[in-house]
Amino acid sequence: MERTAEAILTDGRRLPYVIKDDPPRGGMKYTYFAPDRSYVVQFFNDPKNAADPNLRKRIEAIIGKYNPTLSEEEGGARGGTKAAADYFAGKFCWPFAIVQSPEFGIVCPAYPSDFLFSDNASIYPQMSKDLKGKDKKSKWFTSEKLRQIMKERELGDFRSMLCISINLARAVRRMHSAGLAHSDLSCNNVLIDPISGGCVVIDIDSLVVPGIYPPEVIGTSGYIAPEVLTTLGLPFGDPKRNLPNARTDLHALAVLIYEYLLFRHPLSGPKIYSKDPDEDEYLSKGEKALFIENPYDRSNRPPDLAITISDLGRSLESLFLRAFVDGLHCPDERPTAMEWEKALVGAFDLLHPCENPNCAAGWFILHDPAKPVCPFCGTKVRPENIVRFHLKSRMRGSPGQWKEAGVINVYHNMPLFKWHIYSDVFPDEKADRSMAAYVCRVNGEFLLVNRSVHSMRSPGGNIVPPGQAIRLKDGAVFLMSDEETGCLCEVSCGR
Numbered sequence: 001m002e003r004t005a006e007a008i009l010t011d012g013r014r015l016p017y018v019i020k021d022d023p024p025r026g027g028m029k030y031t032y033f034a035p036d037r038s039y040v041v042q043f044f045n046d047p048k049n050a051a052d053p054n055l056r057k058r059i060e061a062i063i064g065k066y067n068p069t070l071s072e073e074e075g076g077a078r079g080g081t082k083a084a085a086d087y088f089a090g091k092f093c094w095p096f097a098i099v100q101s102p103e104f105g106i107v108c109p110a111y112p113s114d115f116l117f118s119d120n121a122s123i124y125p126q127m128s129k130d131l132k133g134k135d136k137k138s139k140w141f142t143s144e145k146l147r148q149i150m151k152e153r154e155l156g157d158f159r160s161m162l163c164i165s166i167n168l169a170r171a172v173r174r175m176h177s178a179g180l181a182h183s184d185l186s187c188n189n190v191l192i193d194p195i196s197g198g199c200v201v202i203d204i205d206s207l208v209v210p211g212i213y214p215p216e217v218i219g220t221s222g223y224i225a226p227e228v229l230t231t232l233g234l235p236f237g238d239p240k241r242n243l244p245n246a247r248t249d250l251h252a253l254a255v256l257i258y259e260y261l262l263f264r265h266p267l268s269g270p271k272i273y274s275k276d277p278d279e280d281e282y283l284s285k286g287e288k289a290l291f292i293e294n295p296y297d298r299s300n301r302p303p304d305l306a307i308t309i310s311d312l313g314r315s316l317e318s319l320f321l322r323a324f325v326d327g328l329h330c331p332d333e334r335p336t337a338m339e340w341e342k343a344l345v346g347a348f349d350l351l352h353p354c355e356n357p358n359c360a361a362g363w364f365i366l367h368d369p370a371k372p373v374c375p376f377c378g379t380k381v382r383p384e385n386i387v388r389f390h391l392k393s394r395m396r397g398s399p400g401q402w403k404e405a406g407v408i409n410v411y412h413n414m415p416l417f418k419w420h421i422y423s424d425v426f427p428d429e430k431a432d433r434s435m436a437a438y439v440c441r442v443n444g445e446f447l448l449v450n451r452s453v454h455s456m457r458s459p460g461g462n463i464v465p466p467g468q469a470i471r472l473k474d475g476a477v478f479l480m481s482d483e484e485t486g487c488l489c490e491v492s493c494g495r
């Protein structure tokens with residue numbers, strides 16, 4: 001039986017919701033939907049939780065002064081502009097109000113439809129029926145087994161999984177820069193849409209907030225940091241017990257990125273630590289955890305690793321080694337979310353479309369032009385298809401001196417943005433996402449077409465106005481823009 005009830009919020013507003021028998025229930029809360037399904041009202045399973053003054057204080061802080069989806073002007077996180085708040089509103093399912101009657105609860109936006117399965121998601125009709133309307137939890141797309149039962153169009157490609165990784169690193173970076181920690185980042189609490197490359201972080205109410213007693217979150221198997229898992233047996237208040245914090249989030253973040261890019265868990269290898277499966281899981285993810293690609297100890301390495309972190313380029317490889325070798329048991333050594341964001345963005349600029357139309361990955365990171373081979377299917381890139389921009393930026397205080405500012409691998413129909421043109425623009429939440437220029441191939445010749453860049457210069461030094469193009473020849477050097485922060489671009493072809 002369905003009936004509509006009314007939630008009275010702490011600010012006096014009243015919001016209707018539909019009461020259903022047997023509402024969807026998570027570990028902490030159960031959920032009712034708005035009549036138009038645009039928001040959800042959630043109550044706590046355990047009345048003790050709802051009565052806990054610490055939980056109330058935490059949720060008030062999350063909805064108010066730590067809220068990155070609300071600008072500072074509107075009472076949200078410090079320094080947050082309206083544009084940045086709107087950007088992050090799409091990256092988190094952030095609670096926006098507290099319910100005081102009929103009992104303590106929270107109101108959250110509903111998940112955008114991109115993150116819910118539509119019709120025919122699986123190759124099995126029954127499975128499709130079961131999945132319809134369910135959340136696209138990361139786990140559906142990160143295990144080879146589950147991927148095999150999904151329709152190909154649901155799976156996206158390597159580029160969209162890289163895009164998801166960037167979005168997640170950016171969301172975690174934002175949370176951490178505010179001093180918050182998620183405490184339970186996992187394949188269940190990050191919904192992803194491999195079709196669009198989007199992700200949304202959910203279950204925000206168990207965040208760790210500075211100065212407020214932390215939530216009693218255990219975490220999700222496979223994503224709990226080793227130091228937390230090892231001390232799980234100690235009582236919650238024991239000072240020796242390691243509780244979730246920003247550094248444990250960084251373990252979970254690295255695990256998720258590894259899974260998105262390589263479809264396997266970084267610690268699940270052939271090594272067996274105990275005959276008891278529970279004990280084995282506890283040791284292999286905790287005290288004895290060993291990266292399957294550890295270069296010094298290969299005892300947990302699967303025999304059939306076709307694609308490895310070295311196929312992702314040097315920056316990502318070194319971050320994975322820091323996360324899972326140096327930092328696996330030393331939390332302070334783990335790369336920050338900002339470091340992940342930067343390295344992933346750098347890798348995105350080296351993407352190359354695979355020339356094999358049947359390649360499931362579709363894209364790969366062309367990090368070494370001397371070995372231009374798609375690691376997913378083994379197809380070689382023809383030299384005439386390799387064009388790279390070596391960017392340089394002006395050294396401050398040394399007129400005429402330039403320093404390296406990154407490499408971009410370009411291809412037919414590739415858009416370029418302000419962060420490719422100017423050295424002081426980074427593709428974060430503040431960046432202008434309108435196309436500045438694009439590369440295309442006409443009659444076998446690569447061109448850079450200016451769309452909106454002010455004072456782009458040809459190799460001969462002439463202004464290239466919007467609508468005009470530069471021929472991309474090996475060795476050509478030109479100014480992306482002759483403004484102070486405009487990059488110098490050196491072109492290399494076939495090498």
Ligand SMILES: [Zn+2]
Pocket residue numbers: 354355356359360361362363374375376377378379
């Ligand atoms: Zn390929």
